[in-house]
Amino acid sequence: MNATYNFENKIALVTGGSRGIGRGIVKQLSQAGCRVFFTYKNSKTSADELVDECKNYKGDVTAYYCDHSKFDSIDELYDLLQKEGPIDYLINNAGITKDKPLYKLNTEDILSVLQINLVSSIYICKKFIRHLLVTKGSIINISSVAGITGIAGQTNYASSKGGLNAFTKSLSKELGRSGVRVNTIAPGYINTDMTSKFSKEHIKQTCKSISLNRFGEAEEVAKTALFLLSSESAYITGQTIIVDGGLI
Numbered sequence: 001m002n003a004t005y006n007f008e009n010k011i012a013l014v015t016g017g018s019r020g021i022g023r024g025i026v027k028q029l030s031q032a033g034c035r036v037f038f039t040y041k042n043s044k045t046s047a048d049e050l051v052d053e054c055k056n057y058k059g060d061v062t063a064y065y066c067d068h069s070k071f072d073s074i075d076e077l078y079d080l081l082q083k084e085g086p087i088d089y090l091i092n093n094a095g096i097t098k099d100k101p102l103y104k105l106n107t108e109d110i111l112s113v114l115q116i117n118l119v120s121s122i123y124i125c126k127k128f129i130r131h132l133l134v135t136k137g138s139i140i141n142i143s144s145v146a147g148i149t150g151i152a153g154q155t156n157y158a159s160s161k162g163g164l165n166a167f168t169k170s171l172s173k174e175l176g177r178s179g180v181r182v183n184t185i186a187p188g189y190i191n192t193d194m195t196s197k198f199s200k201e202h203i204k205q206t207c208k209s210i211s212l213n214r215f216g217e218a219e220e221v222a223k224t225a226l227f228l229l230s231s232e233s234a235y236i237t238g239q240t241i242i243v244d245g246g247l248i
Helices: 020-031 044-056 071-082 107-135 155-178 200-207 218-229
Strands: 011-014 035-040 061-065 089-092 138-142 181-187 240-243
Touching: 011 020, 020 035, 020 044, 020 089, 020 218, 035 044, 044 061, 061 071, 071 107, 089 107, 107 138, 107 155, 138 155, 138 218, 155 181, 155 240, 181 218, 218 240
Parallel strands: 011 035, 011 089, 035 061, 089 138, 138 181, 181 240
Antiparallel strands: none
16 A cells, blocks of 8 residues: 555546556555546456456546547546546556657558647646646656657657657646646656567667666556655656656
8 A cells, every 4th residue: 555645535537547557557546545537448358457456445446438549539538527526637648659660650650659649648638627727736747768869660659758748848837827737757668568578688688778777667657656746746847757767
């Protein structure tokens, strides 16, 4: 159980919460007493398993289907959550990769990654901004070190994450005087579905570039998210917090 933070009577929305980093954030928030709604698309089984797992925690957890590539689906999610009361925390975590050299990327490879990773995050913030103005809440956008350093073979992904970093900076300047904080977490290599496809040799070689000589865990990113949502980070906004074990 999380002994540091108390989020009782708070409400959070975590997009893409059924797996990986999103799943870790859902669990940490629920352990801290937060009422959590999270979205899933392809993994209803994983979503149901997460809801069951969190039944032993202090905060209730509910899963909602949402296709983040479609504005209509986001609108439906917003309508469903209207009856639950204004949210305090919005964590934009939903994301995909379609990695290829630029000359091999087709139009769908480019647009789908930008739509889900960047555009949908902007649109969700726009939809829920009135909630956050009421609650004086906080937004976290989950980016990547790829959006800072660039990675060969990930021009579409890196562009989406770099855009998310810039969006965070701009939105924080718009909302700061209203008491709403906006920050980004940029993870490095984390043990998730995205990295599970790496060969053992690739992981070994990659770890040589990481100061801590290992991949991170979703829980470690999630704990950073809880800090940024808590009152202990009350004077932090517009920042990109790198969680990469010393990769860059």
